[in-house]
Amino acid sequence: MDVTPVADDGQRAASITLDGIGKRYPDGTEAVRGLSLHVDAGELVVLIGPSGCGKSTVLRMINRLIEPTAGRIMLGDSDVTRVDPVKLRRQIGYVIQNVGLFPHQTVAANVATVPRLLGWSTDRARGRVAELLELVGLDPAQFGRRYPHELSGGQRQRVGVARALAADPVVLLMDEPFSAVDPIVRTRLQEEFLRLQAEVRKTIVLVTHDLDEAVRLGDRIAVLSEGGRLEQYDQPAVLLGDPATPFVREFVGADRGIRRLAVTPITREVLDPLPADGGAELPAVPLGGSAYDALAVLLTSAGGHAVVTEGGRPVGMLSRARILALAESAG
């Protein structure tokens, strides 16, 4: 299969179209019924929903680790059900919770797995491994020679991502990629991952249980209920601000107002005028920064005020009350 680059910036990435896909397991369980979903090239879409709703089944149908029993899956213009599954999987990176690195191979050999299968020359593969390890923040000279058991959980996860990207896949599938590490490492990995995605601009479908992760990472979030039923497919702020169904309302929870702050930037509209002294004594938060981060500052600032700066210059004042009003308007 050859999928032509579709992203504007020339990166290799393909759109994904699920067209009425279904999966009935041999025992009769209907894990997914008639799901349709389109993911643009270069977009990061998160699948979320309660346990057993069919998220992993959907993900694994895209690379045909599970064969759909109904519907069509398109990668760009190619129908994946007509492609040799082995070839297909070389075009699709796959990252799972516990990474699944080969324990008796070095980090470098692990990352080079698909390039080797594709018959790349040793030099080309070696160059690519170094490039990828740098990209995920691991020094190739130091880490390339190590074995998986000589890494921390977060480092293993990064190697998993590097391996999945090694052959420049058109799509990256990620099943709970960050859930095996502790919350602090998870947040750091998520931030690094967003930076990485800004660079590689792959089409990514990521499955998670964690709504905060979905809100932080997703360009769009697909909320599924049992049987892979699509309840809502929207940008995080829309999902939190305007749940489409009672199921979604309950799923995003009573604290969705607070969650929404994470995807709401501080704009000039919510600012009050600066005090006479220019707010010199107050803590500062940047214009355009997230309202959630601003709230964290405001909760510890005396009087509940902060100055908002643009390029280091104060442009207005922000109060805790304004932020809480923003959160309530989503409640």
Ligand SMILES: Nc1ncnc2c1ncn2[C@@H]1O[C@H](COP(=O)(O)OP(=O)(O)OP(=O)(O)O)[C@@H](O)[C@H]1O
């Ligand atoms: N091989 C199988 N045979 C029969 N039923 C299966 C099989 N694999 C999964 N299922 C069922 O299909 C449904 C969807 O499973 P799936 O793993 O896709 O859900 P999920 O949303 O990813 O769940 P979780 O969040 O718990 O990982 C579940 O009811 C599950 O029991």
